[in-house]
């Protein structure tokens with residue numbers, strides 16, 4: 001509930017305060033034009049701020065210009081912001097007298113004993129926890145951007161409000177750069193490029209939020225996944241597969257049913273049998289696999305990885321191209337280890353994540369250590385001792401690896417703290433990609449055990465780890481990061497110089513230099529007469545597509561005969577292996 005936001009997070013910068021104050025200035029301007037306007041929430045956001053209003057009519061572009069002009073006047077007046085507190089009843093009466101029913105609801109939702117504060121600038125007062133800049137003159141350089149519809153509390157059954165977005169930076173130059181970035185981002189929009197490049201489509205016949213990958217898109221997906229698979233294998237991970245349906249009962253045991261129900265699709269009820277759910281996460285499945293065998297401390301750490309397609313219910317209004325979908329494929333992994341091994345395993349996972357992000361050209365990232373909050377009603381499992389242990393283990397591991405991190409209260413998973421990797425793309429936008437989470441809770445709930453050195457059963461710790469997160473979302477980020485120009489090893493393009501596999505008449509006598517170079521992984525120095533005669537002909541029949549892969553290798557097994565040329569199309573796709 002953002003206009004009474006939890007500012008406990010240490011991330012309240014000067015710019016954040018300016019953006020927050022600007023939202024108040026905008027509300028004051030809107031009330032000047034519409035004295036009966038009802039105010040909902042108005043938080044600072046990345047790049048600016050917004051405020052949701054319930055207004056007597058739809059806003060026009062002229063209104064926006066008018067509001068902006070009034071905001072500049074209020075900025076010029078440099079009104080000081082003063083804080084005051086009111087007891088709950090007085091605060092409620094005050095909001096009721098001013099006809100602000102949304103604020104009444106916000107106050108009613110505040111926990112008992114919470115301080116209820118207001119901020120006043122000139123004639124305008126708003127319920128808010130702050131903090132703010134000292135005066136309206138200090139809000140920086142802003143521009144009102146657009147109006148959008150927004151449901152009160154994101155709930156489509158509640159009233160629809162008008163949300164005015166503003167952009168705000170410290171300097172005019174930064175504002176200009178922001179709009180230049182926005183222009184560039186539009187050109188890179190993965191939804192547009194994805195269609196133009198023939199990578200994926202969405203269809204009403206299939207349903208929103210479920211991307212369908214065309215042949216080229218599948219090649220990229222496959223290349224991405226086999227690259228991560230190879231890296232994971234090198235780091236000692238074992239790959240498993242655990243299907244798409246799971247008995248609902250298992251999610252009740254693991255705690256996901258209580259904490260994750262909103263994100264699950266409705267149950268699949270078999271009248272003669274158990275109730276199933278489409279799998280929204282893999283953890284309980286991997287723990288069930290762990291429980292299928294007996295384990296000694298000598299077997300640990302055990303690292304199970306899976307490229308698993310999961311199904312998560314997202315509201316249709318929140319779906320967005322590949323970056324927010326309902327079917328997603330996670331490069332998920334669960335590491336079963338002893339408490340002593342957490343730090344070492346974290347270090348290893350960190351190294352793996354760094355290697356993979358670097359390969360994709362993401363050099364700049366920071367880590368958010370997501371912790372539970374102290375609210376007794378929160379979703380987090382109540383087990384202080386284990387939480388403290390897990391949090392300390394993560395902090396130690398981050399510090400031992402010299403990783404800079406910041407802490408965010410209330411952002412943890414329900415079962416434990418996590419380290420999320422926030423990566424910047426070429427446009428400077430931040431994406432959460434990788435994550436490592438420590439879990440003392442689920443393995444205990446699901447009865448995971450190993451026999452320790454003392455010959456006694458113990459519960460392992462589980463580290464949940466995703467490196468590129470979901471293939472779909474990461475591909476969406478990559479398309480925009482590369483502006484559709486994939487690096488050679490990832491590119492799905494079928495080179496026009498490569499003939500069709502069945503077209504044996506038009507075989508080239510020599511490879512185009514870049515083709516041969518990429519194919520061999522070495523610098524091309526010119527084909528010998530012999531190789532110019534033979535190798536292109538043979539390779540081309542096999543791999544019409546894969547020449548843009550850095551280490552394209554022929555498929556294993558005997559060379560396909562001329563009559564078997566057609567099936568090689570299918571096989572060719574699999575010849576794209578990961579980069580060395």
Ligand SMILES: [Zn+2]
Pocket residue numbers: 003020021024119127128129130
């Ligand atoms: Zn405020």
Ligand SMILES: [Zn+2]
Pocket residue numbers: 281282283333334464465
């Ligand atoms: Zn997990």
